[in-house]
Amino acid sequence: MTAVSHPLIFASRVKGTPVKNRDGETLGHVDDLSIDKISGEVRYALMSFGGFLGIGERLHPVPWSVLDYDTEQGGYVVPLTKAQLLAAPSLDQAQLETLGAGETWRSEIADYYATYGGGLPMGRL
């Protein structure tokens, strides 16, 4: 992770933050965060590739550990291509309502992002 002078951010300001690749190209933006109620850990950034969430749009939960905040870029940098992000597990509005209810999709996401630092820590589902 990049060292930052201001370590805290407001949840309300994360929405709309660009997600870029390592070449500085914008791939999409963060639409929302998914937070573990008990531990208070941000588990996923819900990434959008279009405008703000519209009818039929899907959100892609990207494990927080995959995102690297870059102050110079003013956004999050990911070590994936747009095609790889688009092919990752995604959720529509109805599925978002039940986000976290099942564990199957969570291990699917962890498997998908495992090589990019997004796997599940040992002993935690």
Next chain:
Amino acid sequence: MTAVSHPLIFASRVKGTPVKNRDGETLGHVDDLSIDKISGEVRYALMSFGGFLGIGERLHPVPWSVLDYDTEQGGYVVPLTKAQLLAAPSLDQAQLETLGAGETWRSEIADYYATYGGGLPMGRL
């Protein structure tokens, strides 16, 4: 912490969630969350006692570990009185802009909430 069937919440839905005392009285609401950019941990709920943030209003950063989400109450329960919360360290708009820049206020908050489970973990400022 109360067991919940749905462990994940959206950051966007936290705003406006009531904060109650143990008698079920609403003391205020959560206006925003302050998140550590690097670790992805929610450090503080920024609590408001009035309407949504208006001119002159101050926000009170309450350590996340002090808040206990109660599904039956539909809100966070804190083991403090309204007077205790109001007397806690608070920030105005200008100070919010620099939230996290200094460490002094963070140890002040940790000291204030230490007996309610909001102290700083060993080795972390």
